[in-house]
Amino acid sequence: MYVYNDCDQQIVNDRVAQFRDQMQRYLAGKISSDEFLPLRLQNGLYIQRHAPMLRIAIPYGMLSAKQMRMLAHVARTYDKGYGHFSTRQNMQLHWPKLEQVPDILADLASVQMHSIQTSGNCIRNTTTDQFAGVAKDEIEDPRPYCELIRQWSTFHPEFAYLPRKFKIAVNAVRSADRAATMVHDIGLHLVTNATGENGFKVFVGGGLGRTPVIGSLVREFLPKEHLLSYLEAILRVYNRYGRRDNKHKARIKILVRALTPEKFTEMVEQEWQQIKDGPSTVTTAEIERLKSFFTEPDYETLPEIDTSFEAHRTQEKVFANWVSRNVYPHKKPGYAAVTLSLKKTGIAPGDATHEQMDIMADLAERYSFGELRVSHEQNIVLADVKQSDLYPLWQDAKRYGFATPTLGLLTDMICCPGGDFCALANAKSIPIAQQIQERFNDLDYLYDIGDLDLNISGCMNACGHHHVGNIGILGVDKKGAEFYQVSLGGSSGIDASLGNILGPSFSEDAIADVIEKIVDVYVANRIEEERFIDTYRRIGIDPFKQQVYRNA
Amino acid sequence: MPNDSTQHCIIKDGIIQPDHWHLVTIPETGNYDIPPGDIIVPLKLWQEQADTLSQHPGKVGIWINSHEEPEWIADKLRQLPLIAINFPIFTDGRGYSYARLLRERYHFQGEIRAIGDVTQDQLFYMRRCGFDSFALKEGKDMETALNGLATISQSYQAAVDQPQPLFRRR
Structure with missing residues (x-):
């Protein structure tokens, strides 16, 4: 790193x-x-x-x-x-x-950390895939470019007082988008062009909050050396023309929409033409310097499949379950990326105690070259684990509460801190997460339901990304009482889409029932291996509506 | 509205010094006076009263508000010894882009002054964007504010004060 x-x-x-x-x-x-x-x-x-x-x-x-x-x-x-x-x-x-x-x-x-620009109307932390550098179908490791953007955006003198906050995310795989780039102010996709050169496809104006929008394509291919000048052009257009009179209309997505993506793109390109090829053009030496920090660790040469790992997997169903959900394939033979779950029932999603943090650090040193990653889904990843270490690692993870084998399943929720902690929230969100986790505590059933993203936000600000949950739950205030609006069909992945509101909102104690009814409709209608989102896209929202509101 | 001309000291070229410029503001109603000496007039007045102002016994600079764009004056910069950029509220960051454009795109050589809601903690960014004088908001201690000019000793990005990004200097 x-x-x-x-x-x-x-x-x-x-x-x-x-x-x-x-x-x-x-x-x-x-x-x-x-x-x-x-x-x-x-x-x-x-x-x-x-x-x-x-x-x-x-x-x-x-x-x-x-x-x-x-x-x-x-x-x-x-x-x-x-x-x-x-x-x-x-x-x-x-x-x-x-x-x-x-x-x-x-x-x-003292350990090269800070909290610079983690809030406020400035350029925030650049995010990326938690499997960066180890994913099999990665075009190129995105992290050197994330670091380049980090440095460029740190104390950028022109962009410290933007109309509103500004978030950039980078994706480098073809098959997925684990960084939710399409709902970021700028989404960058590493791509290869016809001549085999790598660069960026640039999306602008995605976002959640009150006005959820999927980002618009503004540039099909941006050569790497122009990354900073192009970002500077986008930010300059936004800084000059983004709305400042109404904080709810100040994000770049509103500007892109008001101007139309075509006009916005034209303004960016025009600005860029004047600063392109200037000193901010990234040198090959700098790209190489940054890449040198993200080289491969000392991997051992290992067979594709480790026999002891295979044996444990055949013998112990519980271990096999964990492997099927929480272990991700690695580009190196004999290695795997492991997700330590922070989604234990009864604990706020994403929370970890200081003891757990120390233990995760120990596990990283024991099993994964001393490095960890935080995922967008609020879990912790050990990205370079030998297959032969998976079994002992699983036992350690179980002992300390990180082995909840539910990654990507309904109970692996994204959830904001909600009204228990946050001054902005309309409603609590953590007790809702807990209610759902308790209702769906039968692992076999959860596995049968399969991939399902459930996201909960305590208010319109959408920190829990409810718009892009396959099932989204939004806390709303109704005459002083806490209610919850449910939406279906959102996705933050490569096929990003925004959810549609199911209908009138529900009281806190009805949520688990509602989610159960929604899942029932899916189970009754799915064809073979169809995921929840696929069934929803095929049959639409009506069957869900009918089931949920039937006796209402 | 920016501070009026009663302010006699200013931060310029890194030090506190007396200021000889008079800032002219136009009240919404009623008359206004153009004082003698060196004046900074609103863009609108400068455009509308070009002839009168050309007879003014003293230097004439202008001030622009945060919705008034540098492109509007790009072809007249050589007539101007000073451009002040108003920050109606410190959270309005358009002026940072304007200063950079004036320096980097239009090669304005005169003084660029920050006026309005200007305090210590903006000075570092302002200086980097090409401002060279700062009329602090009333009631702010200028001595302390000087600390704000160079609060971070290294910068990653290219800007007016350092046209080479750090990666070209490493």
Whole structure:
């Protein structure tokens, strides 16, 4: 993974000193809370319902064991002993003390971590595939480009006060999109052109929130060396023309839609023509330098299939189940990528205690070259595990509560912290997740249902990505009471689509019944191996509506 | 509205110094005076009263608001010793793009001044985008604000102050 040099370290150290000074001036009353707001937000610091919240950046989800231990340390020392891994591959502390935040940042800086631009109206953490570098059908490892974007966007002087937040995601595989790029402000797809050269297909204006939109294609092929100047052109058009009069209409998706994608593209291309080939043109030397940080670890030469692994899989159904859901194929023979689940029933999805973080760091060192990744689905990945280690790793994972074998299944939900923690939320979301997990606790049944993304957001801001869940649940406020709106047919994958609202919303205690009825309709209508989303796309929303609202 | 001409000191070229420019604002109703000496007038006034202003005994600069685009004045830059860019509220970041365009695209050599809701914590970004003088919001301590000019000692991106990105300097 990327390792800071003196310049990178200096920038992060300077930030710690800067923020310490800003905090002191704020506490001394020299800057108002309005003035302090964007300063603290650009450091990931929110003032939440119960306490401040600090969002720590995990660039494109990559963590070393040492960094994971630091997360455990800050959760233990400055918070209540746990953290929340978010859908954008970051980690949030929900109970830090305001005045201790500079100390937290200093501790993080000691392991090359920070919380720069994890919030506020600026360019946020760039995200990518949790299987980057190990996926079989990858065109090229996207991480060097993510790091290039990270550096370019860090303290970009022109784009620190954008109309609204700005999120970039990169995908590099043909068969899937694990970074939900089509619902990002900019979605970049690594592609190969007719002459065999790799570059980027560029989508702009996707997003969730109040106005969910799938991104529009603005450029079929962008040569790599022009990546930064092209991003700069997009951001400049947005910074100049994005709406600033209404925060709900300020995202780039609204601008793209208002101008039409064609006109927007024309403006970007026009701007780009004037800055293209300037000093921001990325040099081959820089691309090579960044690539040198993402080389392969010392893989052993192994047979395609390990016999001891095969034997365990045949003998133990529970292990086989876990392998079928939580183990992902690897490009190297004899290796696998393992997902440690943070979706144990009764625990908020994405939450981990400091003990668990330390243990995950140990497991990474024991089994996966000391590196971990955070996934968009709020789990932790060990990307380079030998097949022969899968069985002992599974036993360790079980012991510490990471082996919930439900990856991609209905109970592997994406869920925001919701009204229990977040000041913006209309409704609680974690108890809803729990209710559903408890209802669907029969593993055989869950396996029979198969791939199904269920996403829960506590409000319109859609941090739980409900629009792109195969089943989406949105907390709404109805005259002071918490209700839940259900939508069907969303997908964040390569076939991205937005869900359609099923009908009138439901009270909290009805949700598990509703989900069960929806699943019943799918099971009754599916053909052979059809996934939930495929059945939905074939039969439409009506049969679901009829079943759910029949006796209403 | 930006600060008026009662402010006599300014941050320029990295130090606090007396300011000889008078900022002219047009009230919504009523008359306005054009003071003697060096003046900074609103773009609209400059366009409408070109003839009168050409007779002004003193230098004439202009100020643009955040919806007024640098392209509108691109062909007249040589007449201007100073362009002030107003930040009606600090969260309105259009002025950063304008300053870069004035410097990098239109090669404006005169002074670019930040006026309006300007405080210490914006100065670093403003300086990088090509601003060279800063009229701080009223009531802000200029001495302390100087710390804001170079708060981060290294920069990754190309900008006006450092036209080479860090990767070309590593």
